[in-house]
Amino acid sequence: MLPLVxxxxxxxxxxxxxxxxxxxxxNACTVTFDRGVDAxxxxxxxxxxxxxxxxxxxxxxxxxxxxxxxVDGQQQVEGLNVAVQSVTQDNVVxxxxxxxxxx
Numbered sequence: 001m002l003p004l005v006x007x008x009x010x011x012x013x014x015x016x017x018x019x020x021x022x023x024x025x026x027n028a029c030t031v032t033f034d035r036g037v038d039a040x041x042x043x044x045x046x047x048x049x050x051x052x053x054x055x056x057x058x059x060x061x062x063x064x065x066x067x068x069x070x071v072d073g074q075q076q077v078e079g080l081n082v083a084v085q086s087v088t089q090d091n092v093v094x095x096x097x098x099x100x101x102x103x
Contacts, residue, residue, distance in 0.1 A: 019033065035091055056071045
């Protein structure tokens with residue numbers, strides 16, 4: 001019975017998607033979005049998509065809600081903390097973590 005209890009926890013923390021590379025722990029994921037493609041990932045139970053980059057501002061869609069976050073800045077959306085770590089010509093690195101403690 002114990003493995004059945006643990007299975008949903010693993011599914012909630014799972015990461016993955018198209019045009020992205022993810023590195024996830026139990027309550028946070030660092031996502032590298034490829035620029036110039038339809039990049040998205042399923043992170044901590046919600047879909048995260050790269051919408052666009054304008055200068056130092058990154059626009060993301062997290063769980064259906066659009067948010068603009070500056071490089072080295074962070075916002076809370078859908079109960080998650082979204083921080084943009086870097087933007088290059090080729091990709092955007094974002095850390096998404098639980099909105100509660102830690103991160």
